[in-house]
Amino acid sequence: MTRKKIILSVNGVRNEIEVEAKETLLETLRNRLDLTGAKLGCDQQVCGSCTVLMNDLPVSSCSVLAMDADGCEILTVEGLGAGGALHPIQQAFIEHGAFQCAYCTPGLILAVKYLLSRFPRPTEPQLRHYLAGNICRCGCHVEILQAVRSLARRAQENQL
Amino acid sequence: MQDNVGQSIKRLESESKVSGELKYLSDLKLPGMLHCKALRSPYAHARIVRIDSQRAAKFSGVEGVLTRDDMVDNPHFDSHYGPVLKDQTVVALDKVRYVGDLVAAVAATRLDIAEEALDLIEVEYEELGAVFSFEEALAENAPLLHEQVSKPEHGFVDLADVNPVEGTNICTTFHLSKGDLEKGFQNSDFVFENVFTCPSAQHAALETLCAVARLERNGGLTIWSTVQNPFVIRDQIAELFHLPVSKVRVIALNIGGGYGSKLYPKLEPLVAALAWKTRKPVGLTLTREEVFQTITKHAAEIHLKTGVTREGRLLARQCRIYLDTGAYAEIGPRVAKKSGYTAAGPYNIPNIQIDSCLVYTNKVPAGAFRGFGVSQSAWAHESEMDLIARALQMDPLELRQKNLLEEGGEFATGEHVHSFGLRQCVERVASALQWGEKCPPPPQKHLARGKGMACLIKATITPSISSALVRLNEDGSATVYVGTADVGQGSDTIMAQIVSQELAIPVTHVQVVHSDTDLCLYDLTTSSSRSTFHMGRAVQLAAQDIRRQLACLAGRLWNCPVEEVLFANQGVRCVVNDVVHAASYRNLLSASFGIKGANLVGKGTVKTEAVQRNGEPLTSAFWFAGAGAAEVEVDRETGSVRVVRYASAADVGKAINPFFCEQQLKGGAITGIGLALMEQLVYQDGLLINPNFLDYNLARFLDIPEEIIPILVERAHEEGPYGAKGVGETALIPVAPAIANAIEDAVGVRVTDLPITPEKVLRALQEKEQKAQLLEGPTPGRS
Numbered sequence: 029m030t031r032k033k034i035i036l037s038v039n040g041v042r043n044e045i046e047v048e049a050k051e052t053l054l055e056t057l058r059n060r061l062d063l064t065g066a067k068l069g070c071d072q073q074v075c076g077s078c079t080v081l082m083n084d085l086p087v088s089s090c091s092v093l094a095m096d097a098d099g100c101e102i103l104t105v106e107g108l109g110a111g112g113a114l115h116p117i118q119q120a121f122i123e124h125g126a127f128q129c130a131y132c133t134p135g136l137i138l139a140v141k142y143l144l145s146r147f148p149r150p151t152e153p154q155l156r157h158y159l160a161g162n163i164c165r166c167g168c169h170v171e172i173l174q175a176v177r178s179l180a181r182r183a184q185e186n187q188l
Numbered sequence: 189m190q191d192n193v194g195q196s197i198k199r200l201e202s203e204s205k206v207s208g209e210l211k212y213l214s215d216l217k218l219p220g221m222l223h224c225k226a227l228r229s230p231y232a233h234a235r236i237v238r239i240d241s242q243r244a245a246k247f248s249g250v251e252g253v254l255t256r257d258d259m260v261d262n263p264h265f266d267s268h269y270g271p272v273l274k275d276q277t278v279v280a281l282d283k284v285r286y287v288g289d290l291v292a293a294v295a296a297t298r299l300d301i302a303e304e305a306l307d308l309i310e311v312e313y314e315e316l317g318a319v320f321s322f323e324e325a326l327a328e329n330a331p332l333l334h335e336q337v338s339k340p341e342h343g344f345v346d347l348a349d350v351n352p353v354e355g356t357n358i359c360t361t362f363h364l365s366k367g368d369l370e371k372g373f374q375n376s377d378f379v380f381e382n383v384f385t386c387p388s389a390q391h392a393a394l395e396t397l398c399a400v401a402r403l404e405r406n407g408g409l410t411i412w413s414t415v416q417n418p419f420v421i422r423d424q425i426a427e428l429f430h431l432p433v434s435k436v437r438v439i440a441l442n443i444g445g446g447y448g449s450k451l452y453p454k455l456e457p458l459v460a461a462l463a464w465k466t467r468k469p470v471g472l473t474l475t476r477e478e479v480f481q482t483i484t485k486h487a488a489e490i491h492l493k494t495g496v497t498r499e500g501r502l503l504a505r506q507c508r509i510y511l512d513t514g515a516y517a518e519i520g521p522r523v524a525k526k527s528g529y530t531a532a533g534p535y536n537i538p539n540i541q542i543d544s545c546l547v548y549t550n551k552v553p554a555g556a557f558r559g560f561g562v563s564q565s566a567w568a569h570e571s572e573m574d575l576i577a578r579a580l581q582m583d584p585l586e587l588r589q590k591n592l593l594e595e596g597g598e599f600a601t602g603e604h605v606h607s608f609g610l611r612q613c614v615e616r617v618a619s620a621l622q623w624g625e626k627c628p629p630p631p632q633k634h635l636a637r638g639k640g641m642a643c644l645i646k647a648t649i650t651p652s653i654s655s656a657l658v659r660l661n662e663d664g665s666a667t668v669y670v671g672t673a674d675v676g677q678g679s680d681t682i683m684a685q686i687v688s689q690e691l692a693i694p695v696t697h698v699q700v701v702h703s704d705t706d707l708c709l710y711d712l713t714t715s716s717s718r719s720t721f722h723m724g725r726a727v728q729l730a731a732q733d734i735r736r737q738l739a740c741l742a743g744r745l746w747n748c749p750v751e752e753v754l755f756a757n758q759g760v761r762c763v764v765n766d767v768v769h770a771a772s773y774r775n776l777l778s779a780s781f782g783i784k785g786a787n788l789v790g791k792g793t794v795k796t797e798a799v800q801r802n803g804e805p806l807t808s809a810f811w812f813a814g815a816g817a818a819e820v821e822v823d824r825e826t827g828s829v830r831v832v833r834y835a836s837a838a839d840v841g842k843a844i845n846p847f848f849c850e851q852q853l854k855g856g857a858i859t860g861i862g863l864a865l866m867e868q869l870v871y872q873d874g875l876l877i878n879p880n881f882l883d884y885n886l887a888r889f890l891d892i893p894e895e896i897i898p899i900l901v902e903r904a905h906e907e908g909p910y911g912a913k914g915v916g917e918t919a920l921i922p923v924a925p926a927i928a929n930a931i932e933d934a935v936g937v938r939v940t941d942l943p944i945t946p947e948k949v950l951r952a953l954q955e956k957e958q959k960a961q962l963l964e965g966p967t968p969g970r971s
Contacts, residue, residue: 064215065208067444069394070476070881077394105208118206122198125847128855129676130205131394131444137206156889163881165392165445166676167855169892 039107065105076162079135105134128166196847229284232874249301285515288481372504372539376495395444408435417713448556480879485557490568527561533569534645570642570925609839609903610813620835640929642922647808655709664773671711690731717914729792816922827950837899841913853898860923862887
């Protein structure tokens with residue numbers, strides 16, 4: 029089986045890892061680096077529960093080959109926040125109760141992070157469009173939208 | 189205290205959920221664990237002529253292969269199991285009954301090795317005739333799925349009357365009648381007859397099914413599973429492996445969504461058998477496609493016949509329900525019963541006849557699904573209510589108001605309903621959407637808006653039992669042990685709130701230990717919206733048991749009557765001869781026992797009966813009433829439907845955590861919108877052709893209404909904790925008929941088979957137009 033050593037910077041930590049040809053980025057994160065925040069949901073790039081940021085762009089890590097992530101910067105939910113404190117998006121999710129089972133939450137939080145990095149004050153259609161790739165079967169969409177709107181409001185207040 | 193009952197406190201595990209630290213089962217690895225892969229049937233119905241696993245067993249890295257050869261005359265475990273009927277086998281014995289049925293399984297040191305080894309198992313099949321529809325399954329001389337089915341020795345009390353009809357594909361039937369149906373129809377001015385259908389669907393919990401089994405040195409089994417009813421799994425495994433239940437430990441961690449899909453044995457018999465065979469821990473996590481091939485929601489065909497007076501009084505209703513349970517009974521018989529009970533709807537109808545028929549077909553087994561068959565029956569009776577209202581030229585709200593089952597009213601079983609705030613639910617969803625006011629027409633001509641509503645009644649499993657333990661620790665904090673599984677609904681937090689309320693301690697001082705059969709007392713199941721009512725009450729009783737013990741200790745210490753001991757601020761207080769005595773629990777315990785380390789243990793049990801004290805039957809320990817109203821926008825050009833606003837009401841008895849209750853109402857509405865407009869499992873010659881989230885659509889952010897209005901009605905139940913009932917299933921049930929009714933209000937067409945896809949709406953619009961043209965004749969001036 030073809031194996032290759034890759035360099036993966038995950039949450040600011042540089043890793044040299046030997047991966048297999050068919051190994052996905054999600055498998056590398058979960059099985060080799062013990063970062064289990066990203067979850068396998070559909071294995072097909074359509075549910076969003078494995079979302080991580082790769083060079084600041086959201087990807088479905090179930091559908092990215094680890095070898096293709098060679099040299100990339102990866103951010104997972106474990107890398108959010110600083111010094112044990114929660115990131116404002118995580119705080120907003122708690123404040124608005126934006127989860128039930130929370131299996132989708134790590135992926136959604138990273139999708140929100142990307143959305144807000146592009147549009148600090150997203151319009152309603154932008155908001156819904158950018159999160160449409162993440163499925164929440166418990167149906168916490170209303171609370172999630174409220175959480176993101178609260179962050180957008182804060183961004184606006186900080187700018188004024 | 190801020191933490192108590194009635195407060196919307198945050199989930200106790202909130203931080204670990206947003207940080208990604210919360211562990212679900214597939215996040216954990218046992219040392220030395222083998223990975224399992226299952227070989228599944230490519231045929232819908234076939235005899236297994238030969239199966240040879242020798243090559244697979246010799247494949248490097250393979251530690252064990254399980255086939256029917258392991259089942260034959262094995263003194264260590266049986267081959268058959270099943271919660272209601274023992275029609276399932278650990279792996280296939282003589283034949284396979286659906287595409288995806290378990291044929292064999294491999295345990296290997298690596299997942300890819302197990303996967304590769306599957307190809308080395310040689311199986312020779314002889315294809316048999318298969319049945320895929322009700323008609324085919326019920327036809328004379330239809331091929332039989334099960335020649336013979338046996339019942340478990342210790343089955344569920346509420347399903348003791350389940351009886352497969354030998355020589356047919358009828359898994360069970362259910363019958364209920366009241367009054368004189370024929371006379372009811374004779375006295376009616378109008379009789380309506382309609383057929384409504386709903387397809388099979390998927391629960392689509394984002395966490396797939398997962399189970400791990402470990403054989404212990406003493407011959408016992410420890411099983412970790414994504415399961416909502418660990419005690420049922422424990423009992424099934426104990427029976428299968430001839431073990432006392434004390435030697436089977438089933439543990440459910442936090443679960444990534446269930447909605448009914450994680451009830452009853454799924455993977456546990458298989459991994460347990462492989463653990464037994466290999467003597468090593470074995471884990472199996474299903475792929476998404478395999479989950480689609482494991483459990484579904486029952487497809488249904490419902491025939492309704494309703495007799496009504498000119499004034500809109502319902503006099504008679506006949507309901508014939510066909511439910512497709514797929515290849516195995518699973519919990520289908522309870523679904524047939526639950527949907528049967530309420531098939532006539534939450535109305536005061538003097539003459540009722542209900543017949544449910546649960547049918548085996550060569551398709552994926554169907555089981556529990558949020559609503560337990562009631563979403564299917566409500567789809568029928570609530571659609572029919574609007575058809576009747578339209579024919580009588582009556583407001584659908586008024587027709588419902590005229591016939592609603594009220595507090596103290598007589599249900600189809602002859603019993604009287606109590607704590608039943610249905611009228612408030614119906615009237616409040618109506619007023620939330622300004623019922624009676626026309627929707628403002630959208631600016632675009634091809635769009636039209638309308639409003640619709642639906643309501644429901646549902647029963648919870650009765651009789652049933654739940655027990656809880658509360659331990660008061662030496663420092664005055666508390667640990668509560670509950671069999672209830674937290675699938676995201678927030679049961680841990682609710683239980684902690686109850687302990688906090690009863691013992692006057694902060695909720696942060698309460699630790700909840702859940703769903704571990706070695707640590708917790710028996711609980712029937714986390715389903716049927718029963719946990720707050722049953723386990724919540726058991727926890728309350730357990731905490732009250734501790735209060736009694738504390739009062740005795742204080743009484744002895746201060747020589748005061750126990751009934752005068754008060755509880756506040758993590759301690760006890762009592763006034764004796766104008767002298768105030770007070771002590772924290774910590775100090776009371778150490779003063780009473782003379783040593784640090786004394787604990788108190790309280791126990792609480794809730795057991796419901798099938799008969800009430802007054803002799804009436806008790807079909808449900810409590811009834812849930814609910815209603816939903818939708819405002820939709822229909823695109824006449826594309827047939828697409830958008831839910832603009834949705835109001836969702838439920839009688840919860842008492843909201844222990846109002847935010848959690850509202851979340852159930854909003855979440856249920858959203859899942860319901862997906863089921864109403866897009867969800868459907870599609871089979872082609874028995875092959876499920878859309879077993880993935882690309883081809884099976886769910887409601888996403890773009891489908892969410894602009895506004896969802898949750899409405900909590902609180903009509904307290906005297907046996908629930910603080911009056912609380914259940915709310916998990918209520919909201920989903922009325923969504924589809926409310927939307928269908930709103931569509932007819934908007935554009936005047938009726939869809940009677942779910943899901944309401946744009947194609948169906950468009951076709952109905954075209955048919956309506958053609959009919960109108962035929963009536964008008966050729967339009968002059970048009971070529």
